[in-house]
Amino acid sequence: MRDPWADRQVLLAIGVTLILVIGLVLSTVSRPDQQGPGMLWKDTPEPNQQPSAI
Numbered sequence: 001m002r003d004p005w006a007d008r009q010v011l012l013a014i015g016v017t018l019i020l021v022i023g024l025v026l027s028t029v030s031r032p033d034q035q036g037p038g039m040l041w042k043d044t045p046e047p048n049q050q051p052s053a054i
Helices: 007-028
Strands: none
Touching: none
């Protein structure tokens, strides 16, 4: 059977994991000034068009 990890090894593993997770989150979040235009779910009509009658 393998020896259990020392306390310093466990704390180091937890610290490295937290740094990796925080780094990945910060690298994938886009800043508001770098965002593209918002998604349009439907085409917006031209301002001069008349709505179609049903």
